[in-house]
Amino acid sequence: MVPRGEWERLERGLVQRVTALNLFLADVYGAQRILREGKVDAELVLAARHFRREMVGLEVPGGVYAHVIGTDIVRDGHGEYLVLEDNLRTPSGVSYVLENRQAMKRVFSGLFARYGVMPVEHYPNELLKALRASAPVDHAEPRVVLLTPGVFNSAYFEHSFLARQMGVEIVEGRDLVAHDNRIYTRTTHGLSPVDVIYRRVDDDFLDPLAFRKDSFLGVPGLMNAYRAGHVALANAVGTGVADDKAVYAYVPEMITIVPGGLTRVALRAGSLVVNSSQGGGSKDTWVLGKEA
């Protein structure tokens, strides 16, 4: 449970952090000012496993690199909130937040009413809005699809769940085809254009022409279409460079140089770095509507 007052502070901090991470990515793949000024070790970034040369100089729609970020937060013995790690590539787990809430509501209906727990159900709606807003073209109904590695992926349940909740099509790499630097779905009535791809496939497998040649999960020619600005990818390619364990230590520093942003470090980096995605289990987190 998170009391309202604490959440508000946390939320401000998270917004700041997410903004800083996106600006960091824009800089790394753009002017590289942060590297030249030595704020972050250039070698550390440019040699990172998730740094993608292909992204340098590529303008992403709306300047947004990481549309969805999973930031793991823990509370230490003094009640202080700490960031355990950021997940900027293809974060998963949000379906558990939604499903857990459904289950908890059935079991503890009384508590919910008493504490005024803040809702979470609007997440898919917000996600769809964010995805549509990132469409590179300006038409009323941009077509969004969710790209999954397939039914044997451990997060397939979530992919399918989110697609249904958002009312968008769930596609596999073989359902998409690149032609003339545009991306289409293969349908029973020929090819149909796609504007935004919410991809849950890792960079490595996204396009066998650009990355791993043995990938069956990707779409040959996707990177060219992306580079041509005809399709948006959420998240962008190469965001992993900002959730590198080594880069993580620099995030408080990054926040201090966000133009016009808050300079106070809202979140203290812990000295221990653990990979929380191996943790298993999940719980419903309640943000209380009023001071309890």
Place this chain on the structure above:
Amino acid sequence: MLSRVAESVHWMARYVERAEDLTRVLAVHSLAFLDAPGRDAERGFRALVSFLGDEEAFAAHFDRCDGRTVSEYFVCHAGNPSSVAASIARARENARAVREQISSEMWEHLNRLYFAVKDAGPEDFVQAPYEFYRRVRDGSQAFQGITHATMTHNEAYYFLQLGKHLERAGQTVRVLGMRYAAVSALEDGTPGATLELIAMLKACSAFEPFRRVAGSDLTTARVAEFLLVNRQFPRAVLFCLKSCAEALSHIGEGAGPAAPSRPERPRQLLGRLCADLEFLDLRDVLGPAMQPFLDGLLQRLQLFADELARNYFSTRLVLPRGRGGHASQEEQQQQ
């Protein structure tokens, strides 16, 4: 809709229907052979194996051909890729791949059916063939009902219906062909012929519906007519084909004027097939002409299935009009 999704729902329906059809033929014949004299039973099971599948593949696994081995091979044997259990597993695999396109009820039901059949052994069938048949039949038929009542009747639904009726049409043609030559060699009204015809009808769940129409007139010609061209019995070939045509007419309905025009070829093939059956003069196909006629039907069904796959399931690089230079170039060339 996505080609992959259309293909998956189509095959999901075909495999469910296939499992039901196979189980029915197995059960009907196993029960019929129970009170047949020893040699007849063995001959019957051999004929059943040759009808249901590859005799060589069967012989590779078993050196006897009796109720037990035949049941084991066709119900659940790991070496048989088209056993009842394998068909249901494939139906489930297809359903799993398109879980968000079908209703939760359909998925749950198919999943239950899968687990009910997955661990079946030959004993389950040998001990109580009818019980096993009923489990699969009820599972399949409930699936059809659940589909009708819970799935949105969109394009995917009609691809599913196409699969079901196409599979059913083929099955009825095959059942008729299985014993037609044998039964037409016998004189109508003899006990041998009567038993064969009853088994043939029952293998299509058609015995009682036939009786209502034909009364006691249980002749080879009447049975063939009923199974081929009856317009009201849901497993008659003509009925199935008309249902296919109905489903096909809904596909591409709402595609709008911007979509590429609907492919003509599948509708053409199906329409001709329906017309040929609708105006069939039974006298032309009775006797020795029946087998070539039935083979021709199966060929044309296969041709239609191939055209469906070619036009809807595999990708044609047909570009939407007005987007991309190539499409407009192609249009110019045609003028």
